[in-house]
């Protein structure tokens with residue numbers, strides 16, 4: 001049964017949040033630069049999937065949040081699609097966003113949520129995923145609204161993905177090896193411009209993550225010379241070519257990640273430490289105040 005606003009109990013004063021959620025305990029691909037590989041590509045008996053995760057999210061995720069189902073694992077494996085459907089049907093105040101490698105078709109339940117405007121789908125489509133085993137896309141292309149691609153300097157050929165009728169934006173991300181950006185700014189901006197030239201009303205943009213600025217000073221300074229000043233929304237715009245660059249620092253008040261083991265962590269802490277140190281900083285999701293007056297066990 002879905003819940004109404006009137007049943008909000010004691011954390012309605014928390015502001016709307018965007019929360020990353022590790023909803024899936026595994027991934028079907030093996031991408032070489034996967035930054036969570038050491039937590040993800042382990043034997044099934046080492047995986048730390050909390051069987052109560054859905055119930056904890058329904059009970060404790062702050063009211064009116066947007067949940068980004070972006071990993072640890074692949075959020076469209078059937079098991080995880082069921083979890084996403086259960087969460088969004090139980091909490092009508094929440095919205096969802098799935099970032100997928102496109103290996104699985106979306107189930108009818110999720111299709112319904114997309115049609116209601118409560119769920120959006122982004123597809124990761126690039127050489128890294130291809131090397132990791134992404135061969136045939138099985139996701140329905142009409143549900144894909146955005147595509148993200150990771151580029152290396154060797155990948156000079158820019159091809160617009162075809163056959164996505166509702167595609168409205170493409171994010172071109174530089175390749176990160178540890179904290180080092182493997183591209184030059186020149187090549188990154190050339191790639192964005194090449195995509196711009198062949199796009200048909202699709203917004204093309206790129207990103208430079210502030211947490212790695214110190215490790216890539218030269219590249220950031222080159223970029224900043226080419227860009228207009230930062231807007232309050234955290235965007236910069238290319239002076240010459242007009243494309244946008246996302247350089248928004250992640251702020252502690254609206255950044256949180258829910259982990260597959262039923263804990264949560266603030267993203268700025270993650271940026272400072274390695275993925276192997278997550279356990280040092282995470283806290284149980286059940287430490288957060290309950291949102292709704294739920295009966296235990298009702299949703300599992």
Ligand code: SF4
Pocket residue numbers: 027028029030031033034035036037040071072073074101129132
């Ligand atoms: S699809 Fe994503 S989570 Fe899976 S291996 Fe590739 S980068 Fe890692």
